[in-house]
Amino acid sequence: MIWTAVLLASAGCYLLKLAGLSVPQRVLDHPGVRRTAALLPIALLAALVVVQTFAQGQRVVVDARVAGLAAGVVALLLRAPFLVVIAVAAGVAALVRALG
Amino acid sequence: MDWADERRAVLRDALGIGVATGAYALSFGALGTAAGLSVTQTCATSVLMFTGASQYALVGILGAGGSPLAGAATAVLLGARNALYGLRLSQVLGVRGGWRLVAAQLVLDESSAMAVGRASPLGARLGFWATGLAVYLLWNLGTLLGALGAQALPDPRALGLDAAAPAAFLALMAPRLTGREPWLVASAAGLVAMASVPLVPAGVPVLLAALVAVVAGARPSRAARREERRGASAPGRREEARR
Numbered sequence: 001m002i003w004t005a006v007l008l009a010s011a012g013c014y015l016l017k018l019a020g021l022s023v024p025q026r027v028l029d030h031p032g033v034r035r036t037a038a039l040l041p042i043a044l045l046a047a048l049v050v051v052q053t054f055a056q057g058q059r060v061v062v063d064a065r066v067a068g069l070a071a072g073v074v075a076l077l078l079r080a081p082f083l084v085v086i087a088v089a090a091g092v093a094a095l096v097r098a099l100g
Numbered sequence: 101m102d103w104a105d106e107r108r109a110v111l112r113d114a115l116g117i118g119v120a121t122g123a124y125a126l127s128f129g130a131l132g133t134a135a136g137l138s139v140t141q142t143c144a145t146s147v148l149m150f151t152g153a154s155q156y157a158l159v160g161i162l163g164a165g166g167s168p169l170a171g172a173a174t175a176v177l178l179g180a181r182n183a184l185y186g187l188r189l190s191q192v193l194g195v196r197g198g199w200r201l202v203a204a205q206l207v208l209d210e211s212s213a214m215a216v217g218r219a220s221p222l223g224a225r226l227g228f229w230a231t232g233l234a235v236y237l238l239w240n241l242g243t244l245l246g247a248l249g250a251q252a253l254p255d256p257r258a259l260g261l262d263a264a265a266p267a268a269f270l271a272l273m274a275p276r277l278t279g280r281e282p283w284l285v286a287s288a289a290g291l292v293a294m295a296s297v298p299l300v301p302a303g304v305p306v307l308l309a310a311l312v313a314v315v316a317g318a319r320p321s322r323a324a325r326r327e328e329r330r331g332a333s334a335p336g337r338r339e340e341a342r343r
Binding site: 049088 | 116158172187205208262265271316
């Protein structure tokens, strides 16, 4: 039964990925679709930031991740490169956790 | 930035994301075997499904004693956002035939973000392929090591890796917040996600937040309405300016 779940879910996930890539160009030429496609990453990234910072399963929690993200924001404002932003966020979260 | 510089930057970022997600995969491998999957089943999940949130959801539900079908359904629902990424990516990648079948497996949060975040089309393509392949290799390597090493590994949380992911998403989003509408969409999406976390299963909040972009995209932009009032017919100009 575990194999059934793994294979079914894998097939479903792959088909969804393929479906997204296979939408015909004329659909993409519709202005509403183009605008949605442009705004989509912003909405998804914002939601991923929030969920991965505050969610623990179905609970909203404030833990060391928030301190890490705040440090990442400071690094961003200081125009630090991408990897530095990530390293700073991880380092501060690890530090807060070690001290807490 | 010239192409040599951009290529170096893209490859460096791709490797960095690959290493970070590979470290995450250690925890997935350990979780998988702890949930009752064999090492082979755990590794097959990473090889075949290859989309983190769905994989965590599947083993989480199986480990908590949920039915395999409920686990599979939740995993597929979570994977729906990859279809949305694909919508955006197909314009950027321009892949056909067999390459599209290969590219599809590499569509995920990280590779999509690295592609759509690039200014040049060449950089976007390299960002997708380099990030997708780096994450694929290191994610599967991490899964194998995690499944084999299970208990002996350090907790990724102790290394702060759970804060690395949101920081990466934030860093990818920041350059896109150029104007009032992106800020509004990002804020509304964040609020929708936060508000829905306690109400719906894990992973669904991100899908609900995607609706914000659908609603915002469905109505014509202020610039388009202005152009219409002026009677100016310059289709495509707004899209050019957006890039």
